[in-house]
Amino acid sequence: MKTSPPPINLLRRTFQATVAIIWKDLAAEMRSREMLSAMLVFSLLVILIFNFALELDIKARQTVTSGILWATFAFAGTLGLNRSMAIEKDRGCMDGLLLAPVDRSAIYFGKAIGNLVFMLVVEAIVLPVYSVLYNINLFHPGLLAVILLGSLGYVVVGTLLSAMAVQTRTRDVLLPILLFPVVLPVLISAVKASQGFLLAAEWTEIAPWFNLLLVYDVIFTAAAFMIFDYVVEE
Amino acid sequence: MTPKPRLLAVLDTVCIVLFLIAVGLVFFYAPLERSMGQVQRVFYFHVATAWVGMLGFMVAAGVGVVYLRTNHSLWDIVGLAAIEISLVFFFVAIVTGSIWARPAWNTWWTWDTRLTTAAIVELIYAAYWMLRQGIEDAEKRARFGAVYAILACISVPITFASIRLLRTIHPVVVGGGDPNAEGGFSMTPAMRVTFFYSLIVFSILFVDMLWHRIRLGQLAEKVEQLKLKLSA
Numbered sequence: 001m002k003t004s005p006p007p008i009n010l011l012r013r014t015f016q017a018t019v020a021i022i023w024k025d026l027a028a029e030m031r032s033r034e035m036l037s038a039m040l041v042f043s044l045l046v047i048l049i050f051n052f053a054l055e056l057d058i059k060a061r062q063t064v065t066s067g068i069l070w071a072t073f074a075f076a077g078t079l080g081l082n083r084s085m086a087i088e089k090d091r092g093c094m095d096g097l098l099l100a101p102v103d104r105s106a107i108y109f110g111k112a113i114g115n116l117v118f119m120l121v122v123e124a125i126v127l128p129v130y131s132v133l134y135n136i137n138l139f140h141p142g143l144l145a146v147i148l149l150g151s152l153g154y155v156v157v158g159t160l161l162s163a164m165a166v167q168t169r170t171r172d173v174l175l176p177i178l179l180f181p182v183v184l185p186v187l188i189s190a191v192k193a194s195q196g197f198l199l200a201a202e203w204t205e206i207a208p209w210f211n212l213l214l215v216y217d218v219i220f221t222a223a224a225f226m227i228f229d230y231v232v233e234e
Numbered sequence: 235m236t237p238k239p240r241l242l243a244v245l246d247t248v249c250i251v252l253f254l255i256a257v258g259l260v261f262f263y264a265p266l267e268r269s270m271g272q273v274q275r276v277f278y279f280h281v282a283t284a285w286v287g288m289l290g291f292m293v294a295a296g297v298g299v300v301y302l303r304t305n306h307s308l309w310d311i312v313g314l315a316a317i318e319i320s321l322v323f324f325f326v327a328i329v330t331g332s333i334w335a336r337p338a339w340n341t342w343w344t345w346d347t348r349l350t351t352a353a354i355v356e357l358i359y360a361a362y363w364m365l366r367q368g369i370e371d372a373e374k375r376a377r378f379g380a381v382y383a384i385l386a387c388i389s390v391p392i393t394f395a396s397i398r399l400l401r402t403i404h405p406v407v408v409g410g411g412d413p414n415a416e417g418g419f420s421m422t423p424a425m426r427v428t429f430f431y432s433l434i435v436f437s438i439l440f441v442d443m444l445w446h447r448i449r450l451g452q453l454a455e456k457v458e459q460l461k462l463k464l465s466a
Contacts, residue, residue: 164378168368181357185392230302
């Protein structure tokens with residue numbers, strides 16, 4: 001009779017598989033630098049467009065900075081999410097991953113954390129550039145926490161939906177259409193919380209938005225974890 | 235082809251009669267609201283259509299869970315039917331809301347909690363529809379549709395909560411008395427009768443249409459299978 005491995009072993013295997021997938025994504029990106037460079041240049045172009053579209057004088061900057069930052073991150077994010085899943089699909093990597101004898105959630109968390117890392121790298125470059133260009137200090141620990149939580153929520157849903165979008169006929173066109181209406185609570189609360197920190201508002205004003213971000217992250221991490229199996233099933 | 239079920243034919247007739255009564259109640263039974271006048275009468279169908287819109291949304295998510303567990307194509311047909319009907323009803327709710335908002339708030343549209351959420355829900359329905367359009371494999375189409383319906387249903391209440399944190403001016407007529415709401419009013423008993431009657435009629439109408447749409451879905455599935463058989 002075959003005995004199933006003890007649960008602690010299973011957990012360790014899943015963890016190892018997750019790390020392996022993250023490592024694979026990072027190594028591939030380190031060699032090609034396709035995705036990060038595209039996301040980065042695109043982000044800077046979006047900021048440039050906002051610069052002309054909104055006439056960012058000193059007064060406007062104070063209030064719209066958080067909105068511009070999040071719009072930039074959201075647009076650049078879809079670029080990265082699409083690319084990251086398209087690579088898996090085009091070269092048959094996804095089938096290989098699915099054949100591997102590991103839990104499917106390891107694939108999901110591996111891809112999601114990989115995407116999160118890429119998004120954070122882009123943000124880590126865009127923030128100082130924006131600070132220099134517009135002479136605004138963006139290095140507030142609260143703001144950085146909001147950016148981390150917001151990116152997490154965005155990526156958690158985005159990874160799941162990009163795995164779906166990549167299997168459709170319209171592919172990359174579809175991702176923003178699927179993603180933006182569902183991820184809207186993240187964008188609303190992240191913009192509001194960032195704005196609160198930038199304008200040095202009281203914590204009591206920022207707290208509801210901050211909590212909402214946390215709630216969204218927790219709920220959607222759990223939901224995506226449960227649903228992902230159905231998305232990649234062949 | 236299976237003939238139209240007897241019960242469905244009865245339900246159709248009942249729906250038509252009940253609906254005509256609802257129109258009669260709205261125009262002749264319900265009293266004229268003092269400050270808003272005739273335009274207030276749109277309220278009865280406005281809330282009823284919005285209710286059906288949300289109902290279909292929840293039905294689709296619930297049925298989505300059942301589909302993922304059972305893998306039976308009937309549940310997918312029900313989910314698609316619910317969303318298609320709700321898409322239309324919700325749109326009617328938005329349009330009737332605009333008709334009312336023009337005299338009451340002096341604008342067709344405002345970025346209020348419910349209006350914004352309604353717009354987002356419509357966009358989600360549209361995204362759901364586009365997602366299905368892009369997938370040829372029927373089984374995959376059903377699976378992805380279910381997944382998206384579930385995700386959307388989790389996200390919409392959070393969206394509502396997040397926009398609610400911003401200020402709202404939409405009146406809460408049933409069970410709420412926010413003094414800042416503009417265009418709110420308290421219902422007289424006759425208004426209440428008309429209101430709840432409309433809600434019930436629209437719910438029955440939803441069931442009737444859902445039934446028709448499910449039959450259509452099943453027939454479409456059958457045609458699909460016959461086509462495959464022919465080409466094979």
